[in-house]
Amino acid sequence: MRTAVPLLTQEQVDQLPDRAREVVEYRKSGLSLNHIQGCPLDCAYCIRHTYGLWDQRQPRALMSDGEAVEELVSHRYFQPHVTPVQVFNRATDPFLPAVKRHTFAVLEDLDSRGFTNHVLVITRHQVEAEELQRLNRIRNIRLTLLFTYSGIDDKRIEPYPSSVAAESLKLAGGARPRRYRTILYWRPLVPGLNDTDEHLKTAYELSRHADATVFTGIFYRDQIAAYYKANGLPEPYGDTARRKIVPETLEQRVLAAFIESTSLFRKTSCAVAYAHGLPDYNGHYGIRELCDVCPINQLNLCRRAHQAPTAERIHEVARALPEARGLKVVDITERAAVVSGLDTEQPRYYLQHALRFQVHDARHPHHAHRHGRADIGWKDTTP
Numbered sequence: 001m002r003t004a005v006p007l008l009t010q011e012q013v014d015q016l017p018d019r020a021r022e023v024v025e026y027r028k029s030g031l032s033l034n035h036i037q038g039c040p041l042d043c044a045y046c047i048r049h050t051y052g053l054w055d056q057r058q059p060r061a062l063m064s065d066g067e068a069v070e071e072l073v074s075h076r077y078f079q080p081h082v083t084p085v086q087v088f089n090r091a092t093d094p095f096l097p098a099v100k101r102h103t104f105a106v107l108e109d110l111d112s113r114g115f116t117n118h119v120l121v122i123t124r125h126q127v128e129a130e131e132l133q134r135l136n137r138i139r140n141i142r143l144t145l146l147f148t149y150s151g152i153d154d155k156r157i158e159p160y161p162s163s164v165a166a167e168s169l170k171l172a173g174g175a176r177p178r179r180y181r182t183i184l185y186w187r188p189l190v191p192g193l194n195d196t197d198e199h200l201k202t203a204y205e206l207s208r209h210a211d212a213t214v215f216t217g218i219f220y221r222d223q224i225a226a227y228y229k230a231n232g233l234p235e236p237y238g239d240t241a242r243r244k245i246v247p248e249t250l251e252q253r254v255l256a257a258f259i260e261s262t263s264l265f266r267k268t269s270c271a272v273a274y275a276h277g278l279p280d281y282n283g284h285y286g287i288r289e290l291c292d293v294c295p296i297n298q299l300n301l302c303r304r305a306h307q308a309p310t311a312e313r314i315h316e317v318a319r320a321l322p323e324a325r326g327l328k329v330v331d332i333t334e335r336a337a338v339v340s341g342l343d344t345e346q347p348r349y350y351l352q353h354a355l356r357f358q359v360h361d362a363r364h365p366h367h368a369h370r371h372g373r374a375d376i377g378w379k380d381t382t383p
């Protein structure tokens with residue numbers, strides 16, 4: 001297929017930072033395809049800071065869409081009908097004018113192969129009615145559109161207005177009938193920046209247009225903190241963390257503002273699964289305190305699907321991955337399997353999705369009631 005963004009030569013690709021060259025990468029919410037990289041929207045907290053790609057404002061392709069889909073579906077981490085997939089969620093916006101034809105090419109290619117995997121498309125951009133009609137013709141993949149909305153009006157942090165995503169969500173949610181699902185992706189929530197009662201009320205009103213809502217905080221990594229400091233931006237926290245930050249009092253205020261809602265979730269996979277009437281594919285049901293926001297029908301779905309694997313079963317699944325040879329199962333409880341011996345997070349996500357059960361790394365213990373978030377802003381850090 002013709003490329004609508006410039007296609008890099010092999011020599012140019014070879015000069016990219018290591019992680020940028022990794023076109024297929026397992027991230028927490030799914031296997032992520034990123035052969036288009038570069039974004040002009042300039043959100044100060046962009047994850048591109050951590051890939052050495054911040055300066056890349058013009059989207060460019062590392063390969064053709066056909067080659068990229070082939071690389072995705074032949075990847076050892078890809079399991080047909082099982083692995084959740086995310087398209088262009090790391091380095092560009094899938095609905096940028098130059099990027100969207102690639103987005104359609106990938107989605108339609110995956111769909112034509114008969115896969116029923118979840119596919120997540122996250123955008124803050126404008127989406128047109130005709131594009132939604134085209135998305136509605138997708139038959140097999142379970143497509144979810146997540147509209148990133150923060151309500152932040154400090155142009156130094158987020159130059160591209162959140163109101164665009166709000167309008168796109170309303171348009172996408174209003175189409176009837178439709179096969180794709182819509183999520184209000186309410187993030188990043190930052191105390192003092194976008195958490196007044198008015199902000200919370202506006203987000204609640206907006207959530208009524210979505211099939212489900214997820215709220216979450218900011219990934220405040222070292223590279224992002226350095227950018228904030230160098231540019232004199234108001235720093236959200238005095239410290240950085242490997243997990244997303246959502247302070248306890250903010251969470252309580254969000255829950256209070258959404259007391260009437262039956263479709264608010266802490267986890268992206270929970271919202272996506274709920275929107276499709278399926279159990280959570282990340283097995284969060286084991287983390288019981290996560291589910292206090294969930295409607296009873298969804299709880300029942302997840303409860304029925306919840307089954308702790310045996311150590312033998314975990315090893316059996318891990319055998320497909322050479323990099324998991326050193327895997328050790330440290331503990332298995334109703335909450336999660338705890339493993340060690342994995343150098344990176346990617347094989348752990350593979351196990352988690354294959355088993356539909358939480359798999360934690362012994363090096364990074366999860367704290368009760370913290371929902372896999374950073375410790376910043378929480379009083380009690382007892383595991």
Ligand code: SF4
Binds near residue numbers: 265267286
């Ligand atoms: S029951 Fe729990 S795990 Fe399942 S979707 Fe609801 S919050 Fe998520």
